[in-house]
Amino acid sequence: MKILSNPHTHSTFVDGKNTIEEMANQAFELGFVSLGFSEHAQQVIDGAFGLTAETENAYIAEVNRLKSVYDGRMKIWRGLERDRLSPADKTKYEYILGANHYLTAENGEWAAVDGDADRLENWVKTHADGDWMKAAAQYFEASAAYIEAIQPDIIAHFDLLCKGNRKRHWYDESAKAYLDAGKAAMERMIKVCNVLEVNTGGIARSNQPCPYPILPLLSFWHMIGGEVIPSSDCHRAHQLNAWFDETPEYLKSAGFDHMLRLGTGKELFEEVKL
8 A cells, every 4th residue: 555645744944955835746746645734833942943933924824825726636734743842832733743852951951852962962961860761761751741731633753762872872772661661651642642653754864774663662552552644754855755665564563454644634534554
């Protein structure tokens, strides 16, 4: 089966390399039946990686314009990737991806888990006693609390903390302590949001070996009754369907016999057999 939708798409409004129109054109050329734009929301820190009040209005207007352009040919959805440190109003959007990109300390010091590896490493040394299992537990705890609070439509790149680990080898992703922390967060999250993104963006952009989340966590999500929606977390139009040919088998290996995609009508999600 072919994956013909993407719920996690960025653009030149923040850190994407193509305009919204270019992304939509590429999706249509690929035969997509639906496409969701999910620009990074305004943030209280690290402002370069979020919309501003002015660009947010322009972003919404441009998505709405493309919704009209493709009406009847490809369903376009107006979404937002809202980080846990964002003050953005989710009611302006048709769906929300809930994300956590940061580890934060009581004194306000922060580090992006998918950003500067040296900064992240120093944060863990300073605020988690150099203990990566302690840092992972903090990360998953903060993620779970945020999902409980915001109740998004989709949980984004659940174990993003893995990104830098693949190069620096800080911790063992198969360690029981790591998996237990992730599973505990999942058990909390599923009570308010049962749709987990299977994110292939790291494979295309930074040579990650697999999507987020890793297979043991994805299998656990299946075991507790969660749903999944594939996404390329696209920042470049030519990568809009990156690793989508391989994704169905990845989902099957975790136990899934179906997936969700963004709907083609009024409903946000449609179920698709694998």
